[in-house]
Amino acid sequence: MKDTNRLRDTFEETEYQLAGHGKRTARILKEAFAQVDDGLKSDHYGEGQVIDAFQDKMAKLLGKEETVFFPSGTMAQQIALRIWSDEEGIRKVGYHPLSHLEIHEENGLQELHGIQSILLADRNSIITLEDIVNMQEKVACILLELPQREIGGQLPDYKTLEDISAYCREHGIRLHLDGARLLEVLPYYGKTAAEISALFDSVYISVYKGIGGIAGAVLAGNAEFIQQSKVWKRRHGGDLISLYPYIVSADYYFDQRVNQMRRYYEDATELAGYFNNVPAVTTLPEVPVSNMFHVHIALPEEQAAEAIAAAQEQTGIGITGYVRKIDDHNCYFEVSLGDQYANLSAAEVRKVFQQFDSEIKKVMS
Amino acid sequence: MKDTNRLRDTFEETEYQLAGHGKRTARILKEAFAQVDDGLKSDHYGEGQVIDAFQDKMAKLLGKEETVFFPSGTMAQQIALRIWSDEEGIRKVGYHPLSHLEIHEENGLQELHGIQSILLADRNSIITLEDIVNMQEKVACILLELPQREIGGQLPDYKTLEDISAYCREHGIRLHLDGARLLEVLPYYGKTAAEISALFDSVYISVYKGIGGIAGAVLAGNAEFIQQSKVWKRRHGGDLISLYPYIVSADYYFDQRVNQMRRYYEDATELAGYFNNVPAVTTLPEVPVSNMFHVHIALPEEQAAEAIAAAQEQTGIGITGYVRKIDDHNCYFEVSLGDQYANLSAAEVRKVFQQFDSEIKKVMS
Known part of the structure; x- marks a missing residue:
């Protein structure tokens, strides 16, 4: 715990950071x-x-x-799954074992909507067509998350997406896209947001990941689906008298960043290369397919934290503010590329990795 | 519809308005x-x-x-009722037929929480102890709204509140306060927010009614209740990564207005007096007990709208932007006093009411 706080403190004291758009402060709103x-x-x-x-603009974007x-x-996502479940009369949906709904929402889907989750694929793999074909239970809807965040942001190939979409349509299964980071995967697929969205019945995107807004989400679908989602939004207590603080900032940063996603993706690829050259360090995926990846360190979390904190102190460049334990010998942290990487020269990036390399070797010796 | 739009348009074009804190624009946030x-x-x-x-400050305020x-x-309120229902193992709660939960939430309490509402009192009356004593069904919780907004903001006397509180405690019924406008009723009761809250197990207040923030609510209770409410907040999708746009503005306007509630109340009393002097016009309650009241006009909505629109055009002072039909011969609108009334001189107020009086007589003749 002491080391973890030192890690956070050294990170917060750095002037530059490798990842992200910068600190989440009131500046974001004021700008x-x-x-x-x-x-x-x-x-x-x-x-x-x-x-x-803004809703019209997002409808055009998503087609x-x-x-x-x-x-x-x-x-937004609980509501999408509820609408499709009601339509089908089946209170079951399929998604990945590490879906946001499964691990970050206190079981809201079950507690509020009485919807049971059927977990597809192994927790360390992405969902394949086979996982869906082999399901033993009938579900109303399948949720695919692109990229699969909790395993470093992995993606199926585009052909698999098309096959899953075709299979679901044939078999009367609604397909929902957890596209929190949809814009961030477009450069890898070489597709537009509308082309990918066309494979899905409903789509959610976040406005504060790659876009870098303050908070908020957009849910897209046909007119009837959206009309129903507004009723459920009211029921959930989400139909606020004023959402403009989030909408104005989402719109502002969308315009700034929608065309930066290729750069974030390329920067992620470069940065992952640096990490993979450090002893005991690997990235997942090894070659990123979006602006994000996970950094795995084959060391106990205390030792990894010590090495990173030291490198941050020595260089003034931030790598991460936390590491998360996997087991007694392994830990990881997440990296999402944003505006900040471009503020660093190649020499500065090399400097922080030279220092990180030497600190890792120190704790390993 | 044509007249209604003229009413709205003439209201929006006025430079001053009798009620409210002013227009809900980005200025509120920027200031x-x-x-x-x-x-x-x-x-x-x-x-x-x-x-x-801010949460600590509100805890002190509410005791x-x-x-x-x-x-x-x-x-906030659905969650409060869910927690008390789960505790008691009874999915029934009692409240007024015109409670926000009954008429403005698309039946969310039933659809999301499976909680049935037992309606207390006649829709035009406030809830009495007798209504509660005479309930035929066991409920987990009773919600009291102070003031009862949809009937003009009426209040029980303080003795009734104490008696209801004592009865509920004796009978194992949780008592929740819908105190959206709690601060606004303190001058009438001559009590502190903590004194009134002490009669209730849980309390909700709004930060954008009398306080005039952008959006948001505060839920108060004991530590165990609040811990549970945070889990439900996550489930509902209300645990946003950033709520500060609402919190900072709530805090700012709270400090400005918490001590203005007596003035708003006194202004409401004065303003209601003016309305009650106009032919065919009465206020509910006749003498306000908070900063709000309803203005009833014994005319078809089109005629009432015509008279108000004309008065607004002639004087440049806003009375209301809408009227709501009650039946073919009656309509009403709501008035909530805020900062704006103090911007008008007594002569200006008299001027708008002289004009309103003469326009009402015109449409009645």
Whole structure:
């Protein structure tokens, strides 16, 4: 615990960081609102120009009839699965064992909606067509997460996506996209957001991952689905009188970053290469397919933390503020590339990795 | 519909309005953040200094062990009722027929929590001790709304509150306060927020009614209740990565307005007097007990709208932007006093009511 706090403290004291868009401070909001007219009218319980315009923009991006802005992805996705479950009259949905719904939502899907999850694939693998074909139970809907965040952001190939989509349509199974990081995988697939969304009945994207907004989510689908989702949004307590603080900032940072996703992806590939050259360190995936990956260190978390903290102190460049224990001999942390990497010269990046390399060797010796 | 839009348009074009704190625009957010340091750290999934400090401040105000900030009152209250229902093992709660939960939440309490509502009192009356004593069904919890908004903001006397509280404690019924407008009723009762909250097991207050923030709610109770409410907040999708846009603005406007509630109440009393002097117009309650009341007009909505729109056009002072039909011969609108009334001189107020009086007489003739 002491070492973990030292790791966090040394990270917070660094002037530059390898990953991310920068610290989550009030600056994010103030910058987004600096150009906004004082007289801009608030949205009002889901209506008004500020929310309509952004929802329309996202509908065009995703190639769906309509979208609705939600305060959170947790809310948006439970609601999508509830609508498809009600439609089918089956309170079962299939998703990955490490889906956000399974591990980060306190079992809300079951507790609020009475929907049972059927876990597809091994927790360390991505979902294949075979996993779906071999399901023993009938489900109303399958949720695919692209990329699969908790295993480093892995992706199926595009052919697999098409096959899964075709299979689900043939078999009357709705397909929902957990696209929290959808924009971030477009460069790898070489597809538009609309092309990928077309394989799914409903799509969720986050506005504060690669886009770097404050909070919020967008749910997309056909008009009937979206109409129902608004009723459920009200029921969940998500139909706030004003969501504009999130919408204005989402729109502002979307415009800044929507065309930066290729750069983040290329930077991730480069940065993963640096990590893979350090002893005891590997990335998952080895070659990233988006702006993210996990860094695995074959050392006890205390030793890994010590090495990283020392490297951060020596260089003033931030690698991570935490490591998470896997077992007594292994730990990991997550990296998501953003605007900050471009602020570092190649020499500075080499410097931090030389120091990291030497600190790792120290704790291993 | 044509007249209704004219009413809205004439209202929006007025320079001054009798009620409210002013238009809900981005100015509200920008003013609250003008003094905030760029480096202020965001809260992070319910943790961090910015949310802790406000929650502690609200706990002191309400005299409860702990509080939690929610994006909406809808979410906070459903969760409070769910916790008490689970504790008691009874999925039934009692509240007023015009409770927010009954008429504005798309039946979320039933659809998400499987909780049945038992309606207490006639829809035009406030809940009495007798209504509770005479209940035919056992409920886990009773929700009292102070003031009862949908009937103009009426209140029971303090003795009734004490008696209901004592009865519920004796009979193992949890008592929850829908105190969306709790601060607004303190001057009438001559009590502190903590004194009134002490009669209840759990309390919700809104931060965007009298306080005039952007959105959000505070739920208060004992430590065990609040711990559970945080789990449910996560399940509902309300545990956002960042709630600070709402918290910072709530805190800013709370400090500005917490001591203005007596003035709003006195202004409401004065303003209701003006309305009651106009032919065909009465207020509910006749003498307000908070900053709010309803204005009833014994005319078809089109005629009432015509008279109000004309008065607004003639004087440049806003009375209301809508009227709601009750039946073919009656309509009403709601008035909540805020900062704006003090911007008008007595002469200006008299002027708008002279004009309103003459326009009402015109449409009646």
